[in-house]
Amino acid sequence: MVRARTRTQEASTTKILKKEVLAPGIKRFELDAPEVARKAKPGQFVVLRIHEQGERIPLTIGDIRAEEGVVVIVFMEVGKTTRQLGTLEQGDEIADFIGPLGRPSEIEDYGTVVCVAGGVGTPEIYPIARALKQAGNKVISILGFRSKDLRMMEEEMKAVSDELIVTTDDGSYGTKGFVTDALKSVIERGEKLDKVFAVGPVIMMKMVSKTTEPHGISTLVSLNPIMVDATGMCGVCRVTVGGEMKLACVDGPEFDGHQVDFDELMTRLKVYLTEEKQSLEAYEQRRTEHQGGCGCCGSKEVKDA
C-alpha cells in the first residue's frame, strides 16, 4: 500500500500567562503547565528550552497552583539564555518545559525550622516555607539581599513565617550584614532549632552549613549544578556528598549541607565561563546592532531586537 506522506507533529509549547519584574534583572513568569502543576511539589525543579537552538536550563519551581494548572518560575538574568528568556512577554510560548524533576523537599513537622534564602533563592524557598508552616512548624525566615532595591517577596514570606528577618549587605534595608549573621543571632538566642533549609548562591549555602554544623543543626541545601537532560542520564550534575558521587537531578537537588563538597561544586559551575561569556556577548551585540524591521532574522529574532 503506497500512499502520499502525511506528516503531523503535535506542538507542545508552554504559554507565559503573566510576567512580572520582581527586582532589577529578576523576572517572574506564571506558566500554563497543567501537567507539571498537577504533580509538582516544593523543592522540585523544571527544565526549559526557549527555542530550537536553545540550551536546556534547570530552574527551581517558584510556586505551584495545581487547580489552575499554573507553575511559577523566577530567574535572574545572568547569561544569554536567561536574558533572552527575560525578553519574552505575556502570551509568548516556550518551546520545551519539562517537569517536575528532582526529589521534593521532605516536609514534616520538625518543630522549629529556619528558612534561609539569598537573592533569587527567595521565591524558591517560598513554597518550601509555606509547606513547612502548613505542616505545623514554627517557621523563622531569613532573607538576604545585596541592597534595598533587590529585595523581593517580603510580604509573601511574612505571611508564611512566624518571624521574618531581612538582611542587606550594604545595610540599606533591614539588618546590615549577611544571612549567616542573622542566623548566628537566632542560634545564639538559645531557641532549639530542628532544621534549617537554605536556598541561594553556593557560597551562601556553604556558609549557612558552616554556621549550623558546630551546633549540630540538621541543614538541607538545594544545589544548582549545570544540567543537561536532568533525568539522571548525563552525569554533569554530579556532586560529592559525604564522599560519594550523587546526581543532583535525580538524587537531589536537596542534600545534607554538612556533607556537600561546596568547593568542588563552585569549581564545576565555572566549566563554561569562556563559552558563556562568548555567547552572551554575541547575543548582546546582535541585540544592539539589530533594530528589527529589516526582516533578515525571521520573526523569532525580532522580539529580541
Added chain:
Amino acid sequence: MPKPSPTKTPMREQDPEARGKNFDEVPHGYSLEEAKAEAKRCLQCKKPSCVNGCPVQVDIPGFVKEIAEGNLWEAITVMKRTNVLPAICGRVCPQETQCEGLCVLGKKMEPVAVGNLERFIADWEAEQAECVMCEKLPATGKKVAVVGAGPAGLTVAGDCIKFGHEVTIFEALHAPGGVLAYGIPEFRLPKSIVKREVDFVQEMGAKLRCNYVVGMTKTVEELLEEFDAVFIGSGAGRPWFMGLPGENSLGVYSANEYLTRSNLMKAYLFPEYDTPIVRGKHVATIGGGNVAMDSARTALRLGAEESIIVYRRSRQEMPARAAEIHHAEEEGIRFEFLTNPVKYIANDDGWVTELECLRMELGEPDASGRRRPVPIEGSEFRIPVDTVVVAIGNSPNPLIPQTTPGLEVSKRGTIVVDEATGRTSKQGVFAGGDIVTGAATVILAMGAGRTAANSINEYLKTGEW
C-alpha cells in the same frame, strides 16, 4: 547463474582526512547499479540462515531479490513488513555478528552486504514523493502507552499500530529517537534520518508526547488508568564512572554528556546553538565500545589534534562494531590498548591536565570469556589531556523502577521480564531494551520491542496475564 564476486560491492565514503573535520555522514550509500550488483551476489538460499541472525526477522532474501530485479517498491514493502526503521538498522546494526555473520557466502568469501542494501532501499524510499504504509488491522479500541521514543519504543509503537491499537509514545527529552538522537553522532546516523523514521511511525498513527518524563510527570500506575497496556523502553541511564581520584575535574565528561551535548543539543554548532562543549585539543576516551568510538571521533571533529582511545584489553576484545573501529583507525584515532586509567591530575583551576594510567597484560579468561586484563606493577605513565570522555557504560535509569510499586527490579537496577514475552511482574506492564538488558544495541532493543508488541497484542486480545 554467474559466480558471485568474492567481495562486497564497496560503498563510497568521504575521504578520512576531510571527514575528520566535518559532521557529515561518512559513507555515501549505494547507487541503484551498485545495489543491484550487490543484491545479485545473494544465493537466495531456500533455508536462509541470515534471517535467523536478525532480531526482528527481516525477510532478507525476499527484499534482496526485489532489489536485484529492480523492483524497489516491492523491496521496501517486504522490508517494512518486519522492520519500520530500516534506514537506521542499515546504518547501526552489527551485521557482522548477525545476518552477514551467518550468510552462506561468508564461508568462502565476503558475505552479502545486507546492511548496505537495507540502507539503500530505505534511502531510496525517502527520496520518493510517496511511501509504503503498512497494512493495519481493524481498530481494536485498545490503548497502549509506550514509554521512551527510542528503538524499542518505536518498534512497539509501529507494531501495535499495525495490530489496530491506539498508541501514545511518551518521551522525556524534547526530541524523539532516544539513543538514536542523543547518542549516535550525525556522521554515523544523520538526525534527518531519525526524524524520517519517527515521522513514519507517526504517519502510521502513533501519537508522540515529548517533554514527558514518565515517573515524574505521570507514573506508570497513572498511565494504567488511561491505557490498557504500558511498554517501558526508557533505556540506559546513569553513566558509570570509575571512581578515580580527580574524576570530577573540569574537562572530564561521561560519554552520555559529551554525546548528548554534541548530538541532541548540537553543541558542535555553538554559538549558533546555545549549548557549549569543551573543544579539547588532547582528548582521551576511556572504553572500547561503539560509544567510545563515537566519542573519540566526535572529539576529532570538534578540533582535537589528538584523540586517543584508552582501553584496558586488546584490540581483539573490543566490543565495538568492526566498521566503527575501522573508521576510527582510518581517521587517525590513536589506540592505547592494555591501558587502564588510575587517576586524573588537574591544575589549580580544576581543569584536567593529565590522565595517569597503568599498562595491563592479559591473564586467564574471566566470566565474559575474554582474557582478564591484569595490571603490570610499576608501569604508571601519564597522558597529557585537556578533555577525557568516560565511555565505560551505564546503569538503567532509576526513575521508573523507583516510582512503580510492584515492578520487580534486579540488583543491577534493570527491570525483570519474562524473556519470551517481555512481561514484567506487574499486570499490563511490559518492558524491553536497555532498561531490561543494560546497555546493548539498537537492534536488540528493537528485537525486544517486537517480542513485547506480540505479547501486548496477545494480552489485549485475551485479557489473560
